[in-house]
Amino acid sequence: MTARAGSGTSTLRRLARVGFLLVALGFGAWVVVGQWDEIRAGFARLSWASLALSLVAVLAALCGGMMTWRALLADLGSPLPLRAGARVFFVGQLGKYIPGSLWPVIAQMEMGRELGVPRSRSAAAFFLTLPVQLGSGLVVSGVALLAALPGSVAPYAWVFLLIPVLAVAFEPRVINAVLGFGLRKLRREPLERPLTRRGMLTALGWALLGWIAYGLHLAVIVHDLGSSGFSAVLFSIGAFALSWCLGIMTFVVPAGAGVREVAMVAVLAPVLDQGSAIAAALCSRVVIILGDLLCAGLAGLAARRAEGSRKDHASGKAV
Template sequence: MKRLVRVAFLVVALGFGTWVVARQWDDIRAGFALLSWPGLVLSLLAVIAALGGGMMTWRALLADLGSPLPLRPAAKVFFVGQLGKYIPGSLWPVLAQMEMGKELGVPRSRSAAAFFLTMPVQLGSGLVISGVTLLAAMPGSAAPYAWVFLLIPVLAVAFEPRVVNAVLGFGLRKLRREPLERPLTRRGMLTALGWALLGWTAYGLHLAAIVHDFGPSGLSAIVFSVGAFALSWCLGIMTFVVPAGAGVREVAMVAILAPVLSQGQAITVALCSRIVIIVGDLVCAGAAGFAARRDVGPTHDQTTGKPV
């Protein structure tokens, strides 16, 4: 039964991912025709590295909460679960990760806590790196979005482990769940933030590889691309009602790229970026699932130590 549910989840997630591509196929085909193969390959490699950074962010938080997972099983849980973001509704990824994590002995409450902590970590680190890089590369480009950066002090307070642990404890009590056995530590939070910043840098390199084919190049263009991608993604993260922030991130990216590209070029770049990321998600999920097959074996509940 579990296998049937997992297959159904993958089929639905892949179906929505395919629909996103098919709906804009004419624009996508025209956009990709303007890009070089080296640029696309570099962009995809950077996306895979960035997705790896996201996985390591989540894995660091999960380990700090008491469930350290080996790399390959962790990658499978994260990347396969993340395909759920293409299904309308915001809870599919966390539900998938909770169920797959349970098979590895990770309590569902711990999987949920790691998932929901990953989002503010990515949001906070994304806002910081976008503010720094946009100001460094092109100071005036960040001015229209100054209101977004007002969230940084709020998130900085939220990253204090004592605050996080208190919020998690309150939420679990309201849900009538058992409290977390192990609180989040400052070291764990800093490790997660470090991985998140590396992930944003890789995402920026992915965008820079695409933008390069339209003219802008050099260190300034790369730094600007890091900020442009991080800020547009953060705006997408704030929109929970659409699959993977679909549409919101692209609109924001077109606006943020306006100082360096024409509107038509910016639209093409945003569409190509979206498709490369979808391909990256599929590649990572497929590779992680294949690699984790070698690790199949008895698992134990990481709370009780008993077989599951």
Template sequence: MTLPRGGGALSPRRVLRIAFLLVALGFGAWAVAGQWDAVSSGFARLSWRALALSVVAVVGALFGGMLTWRALLADLGSPLPVRQAAKVFFVGQLGKYIPGTVWPVLAQMEMGRDLGVPRSRSAAAFFLTMPVQLGSGLLVAAATLLAAGPGSIAPYAWALLLVPLLAVLLEPRVINAVIGFGLRRLRREPLERALTRKGMLAALGWALTGWIAYGLHLAAIIAELGSSVEALRLVAFSVGAFALSWCLGIMTVVVPAGAGVREVAMVAVLSPVLDQGAAIAAALCSRIVIIAGDLLCAGVAAATAARSVEKRQVDQEAGGVRVEENDARRNAL
């Protein structure tokens, strides 16, 4: 006998999650509406082909970020199926549009707990993802901007001073010591498993893949806004320009998702290949495409994970019915 699936009152946790999504979507819509005139004029200069390529590349980049986080979480002892990992990561990441830095990690900790991931492990994976992306982003920016032209990186060489520090911090022995110290100060239990070099390398590999995809998304936009740079150099420049502007934006943690800071940095970095008006249009179009990508990934991941759970429940119920029918036949005999 199976119990009917039905509604009932929403639990406080479900109400809280719905409220989180509504607030995050509200701030995301506000970020778009506040610059809509400039954004719409920029999009008017883009072909549908360039826009489609940009969106596809952004989705690939966001997926690379999810796999970076997933690799760290798995190395810490909580491997998740891709569907479930995508739901936790992408839905949680919507919190970055809310002012403050705690919302994404709180959301990931809450959703991860439903999948058996300890909160301390979710928090560790979240905070480790940031320096992995920052360190890999600065390295990618240095390599690609130098390849595109030495003058492109010269004004921002000071940012590269962080690379040696991040390289030290990304050494697993150092990371494990820092995490252990932090947990002791917070009077929390230590992590069951320490981060390994293999796990760190896997995370760095996915992060590098994400930067390349982000560069392709920006190149598709720049190519339509008046840049005359040859294709390969434009791609290399775009990868470095996006990585550098993202890193500068993420250093300003008081602004939701680096809003404003990343765009200002991108306009400055794009000055060698675009005039100021086109650079502003490129920065704003890039931001809107990324917001759209965040929403698309979160929606698809949540829907896919929900269908997976529903299918598993149906299979379990069908299995239960078959067991009861077999028991009834045996009793009849």
């Protein structure tokens, strides 16, 4: 009876996971199909080599985001193996294409629980990742834009007022106090291990590398659309980080859809004409969607192979 119940639960979890993936993929396709003519025109202006380089940079950036989250989760007491952590993070992140802000964390909580990670710890790592990405992204965008084209920062000066606030929030004592207060209000058990300064700095380091990789992916696209040189690379890093941060602040649309593109077109105005800026924003969106799908698929396959190897090893020992 217990075995049957366990098998039924496993089947339900598998079906729920498949349903989650199908819904996420549907919304991701909807984002692309809605602007297909403009996207196709933009891709027609890019070379295959540029698209390949841009995708490689996106994959590196997504891995940086995963390592940011994994560093925070490990510091809180749940170090996950690389393959298992990648599967939880990348598959869960597909939930950002579904309207609403909670789908990724719900998916990560459920998949993490199967690996022994308490739900509260998964939720804490997820919600800590957002301010780490936002704060590091604002720093990167401010420095890069000022270095490349100082006047381009002026229209967005109000955004950078958040940096001092986030700097205070990065202090582990502050974060631990806020987490403890929130868990008490939710009547949940407190976290077993507080966040440390070393863990926060490690997460920030990975986040910074991720932003640089994202900027390089945009720089490759911008190069084909008419703006090249070292200053264009710096500007692309700052422009992408700033537009992404504006998208992070918008939780009601799938993955900031539309908000990030509008912001990117505006930020790119000093280096590209409007048509080229729109093409850059839309092509960037599609390359990132493709990167999300590749990372989720590869991470899931790698984790499944690792699990199969462990089972084969265990059965060999039993024999």
